[in-house]
Amino acid sequence: MNAHSVLGEISEPRFTGHTRHHVDIGWGDATKHRQVVTADTGLVVHITLPRGTFLRDGAVIAADDTAVVVVRRPAEDAITVRFADNDGAAGARRMLLLGYLLGNQHAPIDVESGSVAAPLFTSAHAAKELLDELGVLGDVTQQPLARNGWSRTSSDSHAGHHH
Numbered sequence: 001m002n003a004h005s006v007l008g009e010i011s012e013p014r015f016t017g018h019t020r021h022h023v024d025i026g027w028g029d030a031t032k033h034r035q036v037v038t039a040d041t042g043l044v045v046h047i048t049l050p051r052g053t054f055l056r057d058g059a060v061i062a063a064d065d066t067a068v069v070v071v072r073r074p075a076e077d078a079i080t081v082r083f084a085d086n087d088g089a090a091g092a093r094r095m096l097l098l099g100y101l102l103g104n105q106h107a108p109i110d111v112e113s114g115s116v117a118a119p120l121f122t123s124a125h126a127a128k129e130l131l132d133e134l135g136v137l138g139d140v141t142q143q144p145l146a147r148n149g150w151s152r153t154s155s156d157s158h159a160g161h162h163h
Contacts, residue, residue: 003047003061003069010058010070019067021045024074027108027119027146030055045069057147073144077120079127081138084114094136101130108150119145 001021008015021039029035033049045062055061055071062069079102086095095116102109102118110117120127124140131138 001043001045001062001064001069003045003049005049005061006053006055007060007063007068010060010068012060015060015063015068018063021067021069022072023061023069025055025071026074026076027150030073030146039069040072043069054149056149057144073147075142076145077124078110078117078141078143078145079120079131079138080115080117080141080143081131081136082115085137090135094134097134098131098136098138101134108146110145110147111151117143117145 010020021041021043023037023039023045025037031052031054033047033051033053035047037045037047039045047061049055049061057071057073059071060068061071081095081098083095085091105121107118107121120140122130127140131140
């Protein structure tokens with residue numbers, strides 16, 4: 001099956017009752033405009049999208065009268081930190097230091113109302129040591145990242161920020 005555009009979201013009523021072929025697309029592949037993936041059902045999907053397309057969790061990228069191909073974000077290694085676990089002035093200081101270190105790595109971040117997550121660019125052991133050294137209460141876990149895109153960071157903008 002071929003996918004040439006994002007047709008909509010799986011929650012739309014027009015896709016109700018269709019057989020679903022889920023393709024697991026990690027955060028690092030969500031902006032790739034050309035890729036070949038295999039759905040959980042074994043269906044091979046050739047993705048050729050316009051440049052700049054971001055494949056969000058739940059995006060329908062191909063459909064016929066009976067079936068749809070749906071993007072699913074798999075769980076990936078990440079640092080996750082709940083704001084409530086790091087509150088007060090001391091917690092704010094530790095979180096700013098963590099933010100500085102993640103920003104220095106140009107790590108994209110997922111900011112929710114109660115937490116922040118960032119993909120691992122190092123080993124789980126090194127990430128746990130970093131959290132311990134900073135005194136940040138957090139975890140290194142597996143979770144889906146960038147389900148709806150990233151919070152805007154310097155890794156999203158390349159103009160005017162060069163090394």
